Amino acid sequence: MHFLSLALFIGLVTASPVSKLTPRAASSPPQGAIVVDQSGSVAGSLPTVQAGVDALSKTSTELQTLYIMAGNYTEQVYIQPLAGPLVVQGQTDDTSSYKGNKVTISQNRSRNTVAKNDDTATVRNWSTNTKFYNINLENTFGHTPTNGQALAISAQETNQGYYGMSFLGFQDTILANEGKQLYAKCYVEGVVDFIFGQRAFAWFEGADIRVFEEAVIVANGAATEGASKFVINKSNVAARDANVQKGTAHLARPWKEFSYTVFQNTELSDVVDPEGWRAWNEATPNTASSTLAEFGNTGAGAGDKSTRAPFGQFLQAPIAIEDVLGSGWEKESYVDMAYMS
Numbered sequence: 001m002h003f004l005s006l007a008l009f010i011g012l013v014t015a016s017p018v019s020k021l022t023p024r025a026a027s028s029p030p031q032g033a034i035v036v037d038q039s040g041s042v043a044g045s046l047p048t049v050q051a052g053v054d055a056l057s058k059t060s061t062e063l064q065t066l067y068i069m070a071g072n073y074t075e076q077v078y079i080q081p082l083a084g085p086l087v088v089q090g091q092t093d094d095t096s097s098y099k100g101n102k103v104t105i106s107q108n109r110s111r112n113t114v115a116k117n118d119d120t121a122t123v124r125n126w127s128t129n130t131k132f133y134n135i136n137l138e139n140t141f142g143h144t145p146t147n148g149q150a151l152a153i154s155a156q157e158t159n160q161g162y163y164g165m166s167f168l169g170f171q172d173t174i175l176a177n178e179g180k181q182l183y184a185k186c187y188v189e190g191v192v193d194f195i196f197g198q199r200a201f202a203w204f205e206g207a208d209i210r211v212f213e214e215a216v217i218v219a220n221g222a223a224t225e226g227a228s229k230f231v232i233n234k235s236n237v238a239a240r241d242a243n244v245q246k247g248t249a250h251l252a253r254p255w256k257e258f259s260y261t262v263f264q265n266t267e268l269s270d271v272v273d274p275e276g277w278r279a280w281n282e283a284t285p286n287t288a289s290s291t292l293a294e295f296g297n298t299g300a301g302a303g304d305k306s307t308r309a310p311f312g313q314f315l316q317a318p319i320a321i322e323d324v325l326g327s328g329w330e331k332e333s334y335v336d337m338a339y340m341s
Helices: 002-010 049-054
Strands: 034-036 064-068 071-074 077-079 086-090 103-107 123-125 130-133 136-139 153-155 160-163 166-168 174-176 178-184 187-197 199-205 208-220 229-233 236-239 249-252 260-264 291-295
Touching: 034 049, 049 064, 049 077, 153 160, 174 178, 187 199, 208 229, 208 260, 236 249, 249 260, 249 291
Parallel strands: 034 064, 064 086, 071 103, 077 123, 086 130, 103 136, 123 153, 130 160, 136 166, 153 174, 160 178, 166 187, 174 187, 178 199, 187 208, 199 229, 208 236, 208 249, 229 260, 260 291
Antiparallel strands: none
């Protein structure tokens, strides 16, 4: 029942593709949702996002919905494994874009104070079959020369989808670490390896990727062949601010020996360095067996073989989404096809 009411409310149709994502409002909680409202104006609501998560059934196999009213929530959120699917929806007047998001969750943990990357994340999502909509996730820690890992999202399970989200940080903004993951119509911001992970098969569709200092965008950490793939498709890469120098961003560097990153059908502005790719470091380049590849990119930063690093590749055809998310991906419960146009 929760699923039906939510689908009717915000148009989260997964059965078939649509040609254009229609803006819809999600300005009030759908029937049956657990509601988070820091103002307390909604009867029966809970004051924090974590309190809302804690109110979810851990054993129910039915779909549950967590609806977050507008506001800035300063907290870390941990979603433990649930038996059934979960939708987390932020209040918005336009579900089609992150630009009108009214919900922000932020905190400032980093590896300076905690032991593991996961422990730094604003949201730690350890549950499968989850969909997040229209929420800004921010780690406000900033920069430090050492132990600067400070995540906005730690996506630690398979079958996770993120739609109309904003992810803001400096180093390691998105940890896509396990299984099949889809990020569509999202905003991603950072400087150091700010999309990273070791065992996920992650597809980024229609992402707005922004850098604000000398940057490396992706650090895929596949330690064995085929252990992980990151593909950025139909997206755009640019400087966040007008004062960011041209040529200061690299698309990726290989964290581990079989790193796999592809940028395809993506607009690359002149913030991208003409060489495109970087080795991990001088002592351990990790370039011999890694896939750092492009297809069909456009813009001043697209480059060609004469300018790109010699270990980069230009593909003859784009990577199919089935090669990342698997056959029948469009029928999976975490996939919202309305965001895939």
